[in-house]
Amino acid sequence: TLAFAKPLVITADRMIDVKSGKVINAAAVIIDNDMIIGAGARQALDLPADAETMALGDYTLMPGLMDMHVHLVGDSDHHGYATLGTSVSRSLLYGVKHAEKTLMAGFTTVRNVGAPGFTDVALRDAINDGDIKGPRMFVSGPALGVTGGHCDNNLLPYDAHAKSEGVADGPWEVRQRVRENIKYGADVIKFCATGGVLSKGTKVGAQQYSEEEMKALITEAHLRGLTVASHAHGTSGIKAAIRSGVDSVEHVSLLDDEAIELAKAHGTYFSMDVYVTEYILGEGAKAGILEESLAKERMVGSVQRENFRKAVKAGVKMVFGTDAGVYPHGDNGKQFARMVKFGMTPMQAIQAATINSATLLKQENNLGSLEAGRKADVVAVKGNPLDDMSLMEEIGLVIKDGHVVKQLAM
């Protein structure tokens, strides 16, 4: 990676100001060490005299992209029973590879929601120490869930006594598990409020934790200053999580009007993975996804997309979350075009993946926008993605913490 001894001035035909939702033409971003010290219309900026310059021309500058729902740890090419042969150590080594792919796709920050053995904490720390390349990670440790629920492992019969680390039942047990995750380095708490698509034997629409357990879990996490993400497909689980004060709901497939109103009233973020269904139904069988899971996906996929349209229209706060790991890491950007197809403006989709995600993480004074005083996480896309969102699938320039980690021939 290239760090610059002098300040770096990057110029480009345009820049996206995610806060105002406007495009600034003839733009520049000024970076000093790991920080942005100026950004905006070139004419309006004081350009330092001794700076290096990078003149990009027909490119669009924007903040480093953020994905709020990834699973970097694990073998992303195999699902179902094929996962049982992968050790925790091997899963982490896959994670090293996946972290680099994610960064190269322009995602400079991710929220990793669920990993075994605090491998996500190790991956985060190795990246922060500069030992390996990857995005800035906010991690959950093992996801909490009820016995036999979506966050448990239900593939093996009773006599194998297999159980995921995050299984916790009852208000005090979930509080204990939250405390343990915090002890070993979690930044965020993830729990499963309902059944899921890829878990064996769970009803995707059925609530799992009781509201009493959700309230205990979320109260405990908030007490300690962490935010909470809830996996939820079914309507009653979504509503219970929102009423219990959850910060973001993941997937959010089966909504009704009341759920949308509740999310608006509570300021809850939705993280809706509207690309992954194409991969599951297209490639999933080959990758080992169980037939019962494919059947569940056929039920929720298209409903989720229509509900995405409704939620966007109603003005629910939205972040960008993909579930990468179910599909190949590095393909995260494919979701942008789908978000527009299912009802967002291109600007809204970019805001979801920048300023909205930064705000959900309570990092909006640090990440998520191009302005003085923010970390120098910057990406550039050839052309204008507001005219063609598929351009977000190939990011030409990636800068993280002021280091150029990727630069295509320009």
Ligand code: ARG
């Ligand atoms: N991890 C999620 C689950 O197993 C994936 C759901 C994907 N489907 C969708 N339409 N978003 O439930």
